[in-house]
Amino acid sequence: MSEPKKLFIKTYGCQMNVYDSERMAEALGGQGYVETQSPDDADMILLNTCHIREKAAEKVYSELGRFKGLKADKPDLKIGVAGCVAQAEGEEIMRRQPLVDLVVGPQSYHRLPEMEAKTRAGEKALDTDFPEEDKFEKLKSRPKATRGPTAFLTVQEGCDKFCAFCVVPYTRGAEVSRPADRILTEARDLVERGVREITLLGQNVNAYHGAGPNGDTSLAGLIWELNKIDGLERIRFTTSHPNDMTDDLIEAHGTCDKLMPYLHLPVQAGSDKILKRMNRSHTADSYLRLVERIRAARPDILMSGDFIVGFPEETEEDFQATLDLVEEVRYGYAYSFKYSTRPGTPAAERPQVPEDKATDRLHRLQALITRHQREVQDDMVGREVRVLFEKAGRLEGQMVGKSEYLHAVHVGGANVTSGDLRRVRITASGANSLAGELV
Numbered sequence: 001m002s003e004p005k006k007l008f009i010k011t012y013g014c015q016m017n018v019y020d021s022e023r024m025a026e027a028l029g030g031q032g033y034v035e036t037q038s039p040d041d042a043d044m045i046l047l048n049t050c051h052i053r054e055k056a057a058e059k060v061y062s063e064l065g066r067f068k069g070l071k072a073d074k075p076d077l078k079i080g081v082a083g084c085v086a087q088a089e090g091e092e093i094m095r096r097q098p099l100v101d102l103v104v105g106p107q108s109y110h111r112l113p114e115m116e117a118k119t120r121a122g123e124k125a126l127d128t129d130f131p132e133e134d135k136f137e138k139l140k141s142r143p144k145a146t147r148g149p150t151a152f153l154t155v156q157e158g159c160d161k162f163c164a165f166c167v168v169p170y171t172r173g174a175e176v177s178r179p180a181d182r183i184l185t186e187a188r189d190l191v192e193r194g195v196r197e198i199t200l201l202g203q204n205v206n207a208y209h210g211a212g213p214n215g216d217t218s219l220a221g222l223i224w225e226l227n228k229i230d231g232l233e234r235i236r237f238t239t240s241h242p243n244d245m246t247d248d249l250i251e252a253h254g255t256c257d258k259l260m261p262y263l264h265l266p267v268q269a270g271s272d273k274i275l276k277r278m279n280r281s282h283t284a285d286s287y288l289r290l291v292e293r294i295r296a297a298r299p300d301i302l303m304s305g306d307f308i309v310g311f312p313e314e315t316e317e318d319f320q321a322t323l324d325l326v327e328e329v330r331y332g333y334a335y336s337f338k339y340s341t342r343p344g345t346p347a348a349e350r351p352q353v354p355e356d357k358a359t360d361r362l363h364r365l366q367a368l369i370t371r372h373q374r375e376v377q378d379d380m381v382g383r384e385v386r387v388l389f390e391k392a393g394r395l396e397g398q399m400v401g402k403s404e405y406l407h408a409v410h411v412g413g414a415n416v417t418s419g420d421l422r423r424v425r426i427t428a429s430g431a432n433s434l435a436g437e438l439v
C-alpha cells in the first residue's frame with residue numbers, strides 16, 4: 001500500500017472557516033490525504049483565509065512566500081488558497097504568487113477533489129463561482145471516526161444585510177439556508193460519534209429559514225428539533241443580527257432546556273448617527289429594548305457583542321454613546337475592532353477617523369469591556385454551573401471544560417473524562433478562566 005498523502009491546513013478567521021477546514025480535510029480524505037500538523041512534510045498546503053479586516057491579503061502573500069523553499073525541495077507539493085481572500089482575489093493570487101496551484105472560494109469546496117486531481121495532472125485549478133448546488137451535500141460525508149464533545153455545524157451562509165463596512169456579502173454571497181433534514185442528519189451523526197454540544201453557525205444564523213417538512217423552518221424551529229436528539233446535551237448558535245431576533249427565538253431561550261444561556265448579538269456602535277451610516281437598520285434604543293426582552297425570557301443569559309470604533313465620521317460624542325451602551329448592557333464577552341477600510345464597501349470612500357484617535361478609543365473601549373468581563377466572571381464564584389469537560393488542563397490531574405455561559409472552568413483532582421457533563425461549584429475566578437470543584 002502506498003503511503004497516504006499529507007495535508008496541512010492553516011485556518012484563519014471565524015468559526016465558519018474552522019468548520020469549512022474540517023469538511024475540506026474530509027473531502028480530501030477521499031483522495032487519500034491525512035492531516036499533518038506541519039507544512040514541512042505536507043504534500044498539499046491549504047490556507048483557509050479571512051478577509052474581514054485589512055492586510056488579510058498581504059498576510060496571505062507573505063505566508064505563501066515562506067513556502068517557496070519547501071516547494072523547491074519538493075516540486076510535487078501542491079499549494080492552495082481557500083476562503084474569503086481566495087474569493088476576493090481570485091486569479092490574481094496565481095498571478096502574484098505563481099507557486100499557488102489551486103484557488104477555491106468558500107462556495108466551491110465540494111469541487112475540491114476534482115480540483116486536486118487537476119493539480120496532480122500539472123494544471124492550475126481555480127473556482128470562485130457561486131454555484132446553485134448545496135456544497136455541503138456534495139461534500140463527502142463525515143467519516144465515522146469518534147470526535148471530541150463539541151462541534152460546529154454550519155446551517156446558513158452569506159448575508160444580505162450589507163453593513164457599510166463589511167465584505168461578507170461580497171465574499172460569502174447572498175444568504176442561503178441549508179434544508180433542516182440535512183442539518184438534523186448531520187447532527188445525529190455527530191452525536192453518534194461522541195459530540196454532546198453543537199454550535200450552529202451562520203454569518204446571520206438567526207436569519208435561518210431552511211426548508212422543513214411544513215415549509216420553511218426558523219432557527220427556533222430547528223433548535224426545537226435538535227432538542228429532541230438523545231445524547232445531544234447542548235445547543236448554541238452564532239452570529240446573530242438584532243433585526244432577526246424573532247419572538248420564537250427569544251422565547252426558546254426561556255423554554256428550550258438544551259439551548260445554552262449565551263447570546264452573541266453584535267451591535268457595532270452606540271450612536272444612532274453611526275448605526276445609520278453603518279446601514280445597521282436598528283438604533284441603540286431598539287437594541288437595548290431587545291436585550292431587555294431577551295433577559296426577561298432568560299434572566300441569567302450572558303450577552304456577548306462586537307464593536308467597531310473609528311468608523312468614518314465617528315466623533316468623540318458618538319464614541320461616548322458606544323461606551324454608554326456597553327455600560328448599560330454589561331457584556332460577559334465582547335470583541336472590539338478598529339474600523340478597517342475594505343475596498344469595494346460603501347464606507348471605504350468616506351472621511352476616515354485619524355489612526356491615533358481610533359487607537360485611543362479602542363483602548364478605552366477595551367478597558368471597559370475587560371472590566372465588565374471580569375466582573376461577570378467574578379460573579380460566578382460560589383455559584384453552581386454544569387461543565388462539559390473537553391480536555392486535560394495544564395496541571396497534573398486537572399480537566400478543563402465549558403460552563404453553560406461559555407466560561408472555561410478548571411477542575412483539579414476529579415475523576416472525569418472528556419465528554420462528561422458534571423455539576424461544578426465555582427471556587428475562584430482567574431484572568432481568563434474559572435476554577436471549581438465537583439458537586
Ligand code: 5AD
Nearest residue numbers: 165166266306307337338339340342
Ligand atoms: N473593520 C473592522 N471590523 C470589522 N468587522 C467587520 N468588518 C469590519 C471592518 N471593515 C467586525 C464586526 C463584525 C466582526 C465579525 O468583525 O464587528 O461583527
Ligand code: SF4
Nearest residue numbers: 159161162163166168
Ligand atoms: Fe457583515 Fe453586517 Fe452581514 Fe454581519 S450583518 S456579515 S457585519 S454585512
